[in-house]
Amino acid sequence: MSSPAYRMSTNDRLRHNHSGFMLLALCPLLAVSNSVVKSLGLGLVTLAVLAGSSLLVSLLRHQLSQATRLLIIVTLIAALTSCAELLLQAYTFKLYQSLGLFVPLIATNYMLFDRADNFASTHLPLPALLDATMKGAALMLLLLVLGAIREVLGTGALFANMDQLLPDAASWKVQLLHNPSPFLLASVPAGAFLLLGFLIALKNMIDKYQTPVSSVVAVEPVAGSRRVRVTGKIV
């Protein structure tokens, strides 16, 4: 593993650390993920745009030249995001109003670009679609977990306003905490960053206990590792 062929520069490490970029991709979505319905809505739209852009880029991959590839991918993602925004506005107007600016912001999500550029542009449509769906679902799941914890802590309830997304779900709201002044920090964006930090710490802890102590030192994370590195030096 230590032969020069396997050693990567810092630049390459960063470029290939997808989970790190996934974390960055999550940042613009953090502000609005303070309830289950918002997280689910934003997660679903991101998933749809991600799957759509990956499929399109994969289908059209032979038309992409080196010089135009990036511009074309950006154009496609922007167009698909605008379509998603129009559809959301037409069929789930209340949800669109509460998500506000964060729907068009999806177009700036690095993960969409990363998947289209680094995977879909060199793979067949089916694997590209599968890859995008899995990545999108993972992001949605993470958003959902964040949204659920923030909603319970911040408002004391769960599944409030679910009818904004599903018309028959108006009665899904469950009041879990009967505290007159809930934990407000969870509702504001700062609380989302703190919570995300705790979730990553939890994940790193689980990773650490699952790996034997001897191999922790021996094996540095290799390219494409799913481990989220947020501490220590990236050499």
Place this chain on the structure above:
Amino acid sequence: MSNAPASKGFVKAMIHNSLRLAAFALGSAILLVFADNLTKDQIAHQRLESRRQLLNQVLPPSLHDNDLPGAGFQLDPVNTDFSQISLLGLSAPRSGYRANLKGTASGVVLPLETSEGYGGPIVLMIGIAADGRITGVRVVEHSETPGLGSQIDIEQSQWIDGFNQHSLADTPAGKWRVKLDGGNFDQFVGATITPRAVVGAVNGALLFFEANKSVLLTTADQQRAL
């Protein structure tokens, strides 16, 4: 001229790439036009419905029989015939709505804005019946602290309904304040600035209504005759 073939290839590649990019841009534009056409009517319908719901909350359907979204009029903070428009605190032109019941003017819905909030401007809608009593107030836009100032939003607390039925006649000038300032209206625990701003804005709207009563309380037919 040794580099002639290379530059020829360069120009060719440039033309190819430009055409390719143009083709994709055109394709994206067509996709957007298609999506826009598909959703245009539905979005317009949703917007109108949302507006109607809001207007019906501030001025109950029992007090009007006209279609409120269709009875809008412009309130321009700069170029206007209304007197004392600054009482509404508007930073940009917004729409007010005239309500009729059985052919007579029964009330009006006014937009109002205040910059006295804690987290930025607060935009409200207020319904005022012909006798000067408040029929309802709703917050349209705000960025107050979640859980504290945000309780002015009807989805989080019933506080804003505390204005209902009040008028300049039953609440004297000095009492349009929060209780902390010696007035008649509650503040929230941990948030005084936000309710203070809203109470002040509502008082301003009532004063504006008094000053422009004769112009605001006209029916559509009377408007046409003017």
